[in-house]
Amino acid sequence: MRLSRRKLLATAAFTPFALKAQASSLGADSRIFEAAVRQIGGVVDIPDIMLRAxxxxxxxxxxxxxxxAFVAAMDGQTIxxxxxxxxxxxxxxxxxITFITSFLYTGEVQRDNESKTLYYPWCLAWNATGFTKPPGVCGGPAFGHWEHAPWQ
Known part of the structure; x- marks a missing residue:
């Protein structure tokens, strides 16, 4: 096939439509997945980083x-x-569903057969403890206020 300037310009005109169609189909799946994750987590204020993760x-x-298959099963359904x-x-x-629940509340994932707490600061367990925040994000340098021993 010989590519001419006319052919190139003709196909370039359709590229935005193809990309938009692809993005919208991915978006629908992601919205359904996100709704299922919110339902599984039991709260609506799940951090965006946790939804994407x-x-x-x-x-x-x-x-x-x-x-x-999960999106198809959960689309418009309760758990x-x-x-x-x-x-x-x-x-x-x-x-x-168990995997998603565990992930949301612990922020843990498996890497090389080892548990890693990659999403620990954003996990939902911190919503249950309103009196504290994750180490390292609660003020102060390094480990934050967690590096100080509690009052005796």
Whole structure:
């Protein structure tokens, strides 16, 4: 095929439409995934970093096909309804929901067969303890106020 200036300009005109179509289809899946994560977490004020990380860590652990299946199962469903309607895949769906729950509340992920707390400062466990913040983000240098011993 010989590429002429006319052919190049003709295909360039369609590029924004193709990119927009691709982005909008990805956006719908991400919005459904995000809604499911909020439902699983049980709170609406989940930090954006945790919402995005939940999706990427889910995909890292289970794969892209599993993410699509999870989105299809959760689309417009409560957790209970999705599990009930999952049939043979109910155990897989429960495992995925358990992973998301654990991730949201601990911020832990597996890397090289080892638990890493990569998202610890943003995890939901800190919402349950209103009297403190994560070490390192609560004022002061280094480890923050956590480096000081409690009053006796």
């Amino acid at each position: 939940a999706e990427s860590e889910f995909t890292r652990k289970f794969g892209n096909a599993a993410r699509h 209970e309804m999705a599990i009930t309607r999952a049939g043979d895949q109910a155990d897989t769906l429960k495992e995925q």
